[in-house]
């Protein structure tokens with residue numbers, strides 16, 4: 001499968017009154033055509049900023065693209081003009097946001113809001129655009145679509161609004177769909193329904209999906225690969241299978257131990273990661289997980305580990321993976337990791 | 343929707359009735375009467391006049407008498423002018439006052455919105471600062487001071503416009519500007535705040551994520567939502583324009599209802615005072631009613647709450 005999106009060494013700062021926030025500090029990942037990748041990590045680790053950066057939706061100022069490239073379909077979006085981005089947004093890459101209650105314009109009919117996208121990107125009549133919007137509403141499982149087209153967002157429930165948002169994002173059959181915590185603001189039962197819908201979309205269309213979430217259960221259910229972010233960096237990435245069975249990075253291990261999972265022994269108590277992520281105004285020089293890490297070594301404090309391929313395409317940024325450390329720390333790594341060592 | 347409008351209309355009528363009643367009570371509780379001043383008047387003439395205008399009847403009878411009159415849209419005779427009725431005054435003065443007020447409100451809304459939108463789009467840059475300086479001047483400088491300044495510079499010194507009176511369109515320019523500045527300033531400031539708030543909303547990001555051009559996002563998604571708080575204060579601002587017009591009409595010597603009202607108060611001319619108060623109240627209450635209806639039209643969420651009541 002061809003490469004659809006490649007994010008390379010992306011760095012983004014925000015200028016604020018308090019100083020510069022180094023929100024994204026060298027993020028690398030790629031998305032292949034039709035693939036679903038999950039981006040996970042605690043709140044504030046730069047997931048949304050990365051997502052908005054791909055769409056070039058960060059207002060600048062305060063945001064500044066400091067370094068790196070975002071290559072979509074062979075084109076570096078960082079260098080793309082606003083006109084080019086307008087053509088790509090909603091057409092080739094679309095986005096769904098976290099809160100469906102606030103993401104729709106309250107004074108505009110839902111149908112009109114969906115048609116807007118179609119009319120922007122296709123030279124077709126209003127009638128055709130209407131029909132197309134109607135079909136898409138049907139596709140995302142909204143009953144009585146004719147009636148719904150004429151209604152305003154406040155007449156929709158939370159789940160229905162998120163379906164409408166998904167319809168709006170899919171109406172132009174984009175190559176990439178970015179869903180930023182699409183279920184976080186919803187009730188549990190509705191979450192499951194929206195997730196089902198996402199799965200259907202995944203099966204029925206060629207659309208690649210970037211699913212941002214802090215729910216590892218969701219990732220396990222629908223993603224092919226996972227990117228784990230911490231304090232503006234990717235600390236580990238790999239296939240869902242590898243990440244869940246052989247997490248190498250202590251942060252990934254911590255995340256996995258802090259959420260209940262179907263494949264977990266019930267007797268193992270859940271243990272949240274103690275402490276909080278570092279201040280992004282002045283991020284630490286060494287490994288950003290150092291203050292919270294159970295495996296921390298001397299070198300971690302002042303030197304930041306480089307991402308390394310640990311096999312099977314799994315990439316981990318941790319000194320424990322360094323050839324030297326591996327020899328010295330084999331016993332600790334195997335003891336606490338829980339998984340089998342390669 | 344219709345139910346909501348009827349509901350609002352009923353409240354408008356009740357408010358109007360309350361205004362008439364309160365004005366009636368206040369006016370009659372102030373000592374003195376319209377003919378008392380003229381001490382040389384023979385007792386019999388005075389009594390005749392009292393009887394003629396029903397001033398000898400108990401207050402409550404006078405009150406109902408007046409309510410009936412108002413219901414028939416008859417505001418009675420002027421006590422001071424032997425020939426003109428209050429209705430005559432209104433018929434003569436209202437078109438002038440309406441012209442002045444409407445022109446001022448049009449200026450205020452049009453330029454206020456433009457300034458507010460520009461300020462919000464160029465936040466913390468010179469267009470923003472310029473707009474807000476205009477707004478601060480408009481809010482803090484009283485209209486009579488502004489009127490005097492306008493007359494002094496634009497009329498007396500540079501002779502762009504006539505100094506006073508109400509004859510041609512160029513006569514209307516300065517009083518309209520003087521009257522418009524205050525509401526213009528309020529609208530500009532409110533629109534700016536409202537736009538800034540709306541531009542930070544999630545649905546604006548959604549609109550951008552669709553690939554809409556910046557101008558399309560602003561026009562289709564931002565302005566309409568940002569207008570809502572502005573529409574709610576339009577009623578109050580119009581009320582301010584109406585009261586402000588008393589002063590402006592006086593300064594520029596404009597023969598509107600404001601002038602007539604001021605004279606009516608000086609002469610203790612009951613029917614004129616009551617008539618103009620009721621007339622102005624009716625206009626204001628009607629305006630607020632219109633604003634409510636317009637509001638439901640631009641904010642679809644209100645229809646549902648209104649209809650379910």
Ligand SMILES: Nc1ncnc2c1ncn2[C@@H]1O[C@H](COP(=O)(O)OP(=O)(O)O)[C@@H](O)[C@H]1O
Nearest residue numbers: 014021023043044045046047048049050062280
């Ligand atoms: N507009 C902004 N101005 C300043 N800082 C911002 C801005 N947007 C995001 N940030 C900062 O960037 C960091 C990452 O935020 P975000 O990507 O939203 O996290 P999350 O992973 O929860 O989605 C946070 O520390 C946040 O404070």
Ligand code: SF4
Nearest residue numbers: 287290293300318319
């Ligand atoms: S580099 Fe050191 S501190 Fe960072 S995660 Fe690995 S072991 Fe822990």
Ligand SMILES: [Mg+2]
Nearest residue numbers: 047048180181
């Ligand atoms: Mg987020």
